[in-house]
Each structure stands twice: as structure tokens, then as C-alpha cells.
């Protein structure tokens with residue numbers, strides 16, 4: 169583990185950056201292995217290059233994509249009780265913190281937060297986001313950790329001893345990308361991080377009408393389609409592949425039996441392209457599976473968390489019961 173000493177950066181005495189030098193995603197390797205499978209896949213983490221991240225910023229502004237608005241309202245309307253459940257001298261740990269935007273609602277409303285620990289794989293991005301938070305909240309220690317939150321990192325020793333009340337903040341229904349085995353792995357990791365005595369504040373998207381769900385992932389402005397098809401633009405540009413993105417289309421369907429949105433890139437015709445010497449062929453209507461987004465009932469998700477050791481559960485939903493904020497306590 170190294171504590172990086174970045175030059176040309178204003179020293180803030182409430183900011184301490186830890187860099188575990190996570191292995192970055194090898195785009196080419198991921199694409200080749202995904203497209204060589206019998207059922208072709210591309211992992212959702214590949215969405216987020218610069219263009220993809222910009223498109224995602226547009227998705228979260230869409231009315232049809234109800235998640236961010238409802239989550240924001242639920243957090244704001246219930247911030248007092250949420251803060252009470254979290255207790256005092258809290259350390260908030262946010263795996264996959266991105267721009268650290270949502271946590272501000274908690275940091276500014278809570279009187280007794282000691283530490284905020286955002287964890288993110290992209291170091292520069294993390295550093296700048298954390299620096300902003302550090303300036304805005306001079307009384308909170310900001311301890312960004314550059315790491316893949318499921319692998320090879322640990323919290324600084326000082327944190328392990330000092331603060332009992334560790335709370336994991338995992339908003340946005342990020343948990344939706346994980347299938348049932350991985351949800352268990354992720355939650356177990358969270359329990360380990362909070363030393364078997366903390367809390368978990370997590371946004372979970374709920375099962376609902378197929379129509380509402382499919383519109384959320386196939387919006388009328390076509391932004392989600394662009395976001396999905398951006399994967400093909402990445403392949404074309406970054407791997408120098410001769411392919412025509414117009415020969416593919418975006419598809420999102422709600423698989424009711426499994427309870428998940430499935431996103432695909434569909435080949436409009438029989439075609440192929442070359443990645444170096446490797447030929448990737450498609451039948452007409454053949455799909456590349458690009459994302460799953462699992463939906464739960466409140467009870468389904470509660471039962472998973474309780475079976476892993478969480479003891480108390482509090483939750484908040486909107487009137488239509490589209491989305492839930494859950495607080496679990498160990």
C-alpha cells in the first residue's frame with residue numbers, strides 16, 4: 169500500500185489519499201473473451217469510458233429513468249431518521265463513489281460524521297471528487313481509497329480502531345448489476361468492511377410493472393440506446409475494428425421470471441468483423457448481452473441481507489413503490 173504524494177495539488181489537512189493500484193480493465197482482453205463466447209457478452213463496467221459516462225449523466229436526468237429522482241427525494245425526506253439510525257461518530261464508506269455527489273446530502277445533514285471514505289477504481293477521478301468534498305466539508309476527514317472495492321484493499325488502521333460506527337453507503341441500485349451469487353459476495357464484503365458491527369444504507373430498485381421498467385431502460389429520447397451502442401463505438405475506435413454500428417440495435421427487456429432487466433445489442437443481419445486476426449461472426453438477430461439490472465421486492469432483499477447477518481431493517485419507499493432506500497444494522 170502506498171500513500172501517494174501528488175504534486176501540484178493543494179494540500180488539504182482533512183484529505184488523505186490511499187492508492188492500492190488496482191488492476192485496470194483491459195478493454196481488448198475483455199472484448200475478445202466476451203465476444204468469443206457462445207452466448208456473447210460485454211460486461212457493464214465497459215460502458216463507462218468518457219462518452220459512456222457522459223451518456224450515463226444524461227440517463228440519470230431522464231424522467232423515464234425514475235431511480236435518481238425518487239432516491240434523492242427519499243434521502244432528503246427521511247434524512248433525520250436515517251441519520252438517527254446511523255448513530256454518532258460515523259464513518260461513511262462508499263464503494264464505487266463516482267463523483268461523490270449523493271453523499272453530500274448525508275454529509276451536510278448529519279452532525280456527527282467523522283470520516284468519509286470513497287472507494288473508486290479510477291484514481292484521478294477519485295482524487296478530484298474527494299478533493300471537492302474535502303473543501304466543502306472541512307470538519308470531516310476525507311479518506312479516498314483507490315481500489316477495486318471487491319479486491320485487495322483494506323481500510324487504514326486508524327479507522328479500524330477509531331470508529332465503531334461504520335456505515336456502507338451504496339446508492340443508485342448499483343447492487344442491481346450483480347446476480348444472486350455475487351450479491352451475497354458483495355454484502356459479505358460490506359459486512360467485513362464494517363467489522364461485523366456497522367450499517368448498510370442501500371438503494372434497491374423494486375419489482376414493478378413491466379412497461380414502466382422497459383421504458384426506463386429504453387427511453388423515448390434514445391439515450392439508453394446510445395449508451396448501450398457506445399460499446400460498439402469503443403470497439404470500433406479503440407481496437408481499430410471495421411464495423412458499422414448502424415447494423416446493430418439496442419434492446420432492453422424485462423425478464424419477469426428472473427426479475428431483471430436484460431440489455432442487449434442485437435445484430436440486425438448476418439455479419440462479421442475482425443479483431444486483429446480473430447473473426448467475430450453474428451447471425452441475424454444474434455445478441456450481445458451487455459447488462460442485467462435485478463429488481464427485488466422489499467422482502468426479497470431484506471431476507472438476503474438478514475440471512476447474512478444483518479439484524480435490523482428499516483426502509484423507505486415512494487408512494488408508487490418504485491424504489492426503496494434500506495438501512496440494515498448488524
Ligand code: AVJ
Nearest residue numbers: 227340341342344345392461
Ligand atoms: C448503474 C446499474 C444502477 O441498472 O439502472 C441505467 C445502469 N443501465 N440504464 C441500472 C443503467 C441503463 C444502472 N446501474
